[in-house]
Amino acid sequence: MTLQKETADPGQPTVPAVTTAAGIELLGVRHRYGPTLALDVDDLAVPHGSLTVIVGPSGCGKSTLLSVVAGLLSPGEGRVRIGGTDVTDTAPGGRGLAMVFQDYALYPHLSVAANIGFGMRLEARHSRGAGPGRAEIDRRVDEVSAQLGLAGLLERRPAQLSGGQRQRVALARAIVRRRPVLLLDEPLSSLDAQLRAQARTELARLHRELGATLVMVTHDQSEALSIATHLIVMRAGRVVQAAAPDEVYRRPHDEFVATFVGSPPMNVLDHDRARWGWRPADGVVLGDGDTPEVDAMVLDGTVDVVEFAGHDRLVHCRSREGRWSFTEPIASRRAVGDHVRVSIAARDLHRFDPGTGRRIGSRA
Known part of the structure; x- marks a missing residue:
């Protein structure tokens, strides 16, 4: 395979892309831990070549789903396909x-x-000479190590590495085998905030270069939104919504997705005999004499808490309808106890079914 070069730095090797990318399908998959149904997936497709991120609360089945795809768990029911091939057994x-x-x-x-190089050496040993030879293994290890900034650490032991360096070694070990599917189970969870941000950028770049299907589990929905090309939201063992991140954010399937995906979370409360949701960024403070848009929802509230969020302020309010929040510029001098009148345009409102929680449209 010809080694590709990055345009920005001709001297920096890139990770060789896999020859093909494979999509993943789960059809009628059920898995139990004793009497507990931990995974209940009717029909799920992971697009080939995507960077798919699975999110959901703790215990919702994210890692179980990944383990079923990997073959570490055998589902009690259903079929698993990778690249169109049934791999259930x-x-x-x-x-x-x-x-x-x-x-x-x-x-x-x-x-x-x-x-x-461990996986490749194991493969060569079991394939009786059909796998990569020692020179090829060494060459691939050198290539991937250079790409991930590990070239100067090759003789060290894991105990001599930082958390970020160990994470890169684990990634390198997976990437070097050039598999069409790469599964990552909470790969960034042990890193501090700064390293996580760097690793997210690195993962997105690696995905572009590899051309593989990456499936990553995370509990951090902000992390998921920042790098995913396809997002899967799970709850209680089921897939609630699977779509492009912007689709999940703009058109959440139900109230759970609406309040789980996005930071700060969507406001949801009862108003005018219906249940409405809106993003804090969509609230507009009305000054004296300001007229709201036609069909806008207007709330009168009292400021409870003002959070400094770096690029803006998150203002928490209470009103007769309940508690809600909105964002405003950092220059704002809003204080606890202030009265505010906030308008939300009809186009920014989501209507939810009070019984099922399903999104049933908007006010526009």
Whole structure:
């Protein structure tokens, strides 16, 4: 495979892309832990070549779904397909994928170089000469190490690395095998905020270069929105919504998705004999004499809390309808106890069914 070069830096090697990308399908998949139904997926498709991120509250089945795809768990019911091939009964090693675990699962007695090349050496041993040779393994390890900034750390042991460095070693070990599917289970959870931000950018860049299907589990919905090309929202073992991130954000399937995806979360309350939701950024403060738009919802409230959010302020209010919030510029001098009158345009309102929580339209 010809090594590609980045336009911005001809001397920096890029990760060789996989030859094909594979989509993933789960059809009627059920998995139980004892009497508990942990996973209940009727029909889910992960687009080939996508960076798909799975989000949801703790215990909703995210990691279980990933383990079923990987073959680490066998579903009690249903079928799993990768690249159009039924792999339900195929061992993990035969599914054409690689996985990065939450704890990185590095071998403490092996060097960085040995950890990265471990899977390929194992493959070569079991394939009786059909797998990559030693020279090819060393070449691939050098390429990926250079790309991920590990070239100077190849002789170190995992205990001598920082959390961010260990995370990159785990990624390198998965990437170096050039599998069409890469599964990542909370790969950034042990990193501090600054390293997480850097790693998110790195993952998005790697996805573009690899051309593989990446499926990542995270509990951080802001992280998911920032890098995903396809977003899956789960709750209680079920897929609530699967779509492009902007579609999930702009047209949430139900009240749960609306309040779970997005930071700060969507406001939802009862007003004018209906249940309405809106994003805090869509609230507009009305001054004395200001007239709201036609069909806008207008709330009169009292400021409870003002949060400094860096680029703006998040103002929490209470009114007869309940508690809600809106954002305004950092220069605002809003104070606790102030009275505010806030307008939300009809086009920014989401209407939810009070019984089922399903989104049933807007006010516009």
